[in-house]
Amino acid sequence: MSKFPSYPNYEVVRQLGKGGMGVAYIVRSKDSSVTGFLALKQVHCQSKQEGTGALKEAKILRSLSHVNVVRYHDVFLHLERGMQFVCTVMEFCRSGDLAQHLLQTKQSGSQIEETICLTWMLQLSTALAYLHDKRVIHRDLKPANVFLHLMSRSDFVLKLGDFGLSATLDGRNRTSQVGTPCYLAPEVLFNEPYAEPIDVWGVGCIFWEMVSLEFLYERKGMLAANVHTDPITQDSLPPKISVNVRKLVSACLNSSPQDRPTARELCKHLHKLLSGQPLQLEKIKVEPLDWTQPLMTGIGAIAE
Known part of the structure; x- marks a missing residue:
């Protein structure tokens, strides 16, 4: 048997x-x-x-x-x-997930080149912008839910996966507390209404681990727990990381959801950095999304 x-x-x-x-x-x-x-x-x-x-x-x-x-x-x-x-x-992504890759990189004493980090950030932000345009929020973004697809001998493409806690929106914010504790956005941790910005916080956490190889699950306490009284700034990240990248990561980890960049804005910022242009974190006008799609909750989601 x-x-x-x-x-x-x-x-x-x-x-x-x-x-x-x-x-x-x-x-x-x-x-x-x-x-x-x-x-x-x-x-x-x-x-x-x-x-x-x-x-x-x-x-x-x-x-x-x-x-x-x-x-x-x-x-x-x-x-x-x-x-x-x-x-x-x-x-099936046979090259495993980003969490495994980051841990192996750290254990080998290596670092991921900043250009590669920016490219991977752009891939994840592009995926997130696509999901948000479809009125889908992931709600559990972390390196273990990002998968690597090997395109050539050493060239990976990142893919967002494991939508077990995902949800679609119908114009109202959510309130149920879902996700992995050390990656929770402040509004989720404190039982406040939330929407797409929780995913931007999530990718900010992924970016943090990617560029620093400092893993949030090893920290004492959650990143979001004290963010209102002790805001995350560019100085919160190691100085070996470029100023522009530190600024962008800290912008994603803003305690105020409305002050975080949108996924579309992230894409624009990352395109600029990859082309050598200076980072300007002004709010960018984007086309309004369709708020009329019906509400559905993703597989395995906790009851609203």
């Missing part, structure tokens, strides 16, 4: 990982027209209603198509030992 679950349309190759939210496998499709490996994440549902809702809500994830967003292929319900699971099948 196989130690792995049996799925109608997929064959499990091996277990990829296991955590509090569920288990992940590398799988192959039984459809011969689908080649290569895929990643399957299995998460337990507390009720039939939750599972049915997750299937409906997952449609938006399947509709996402962006070079810097992990591609979702399939979502289905799976019954096993009397329990119901939501299974999400997605693109």
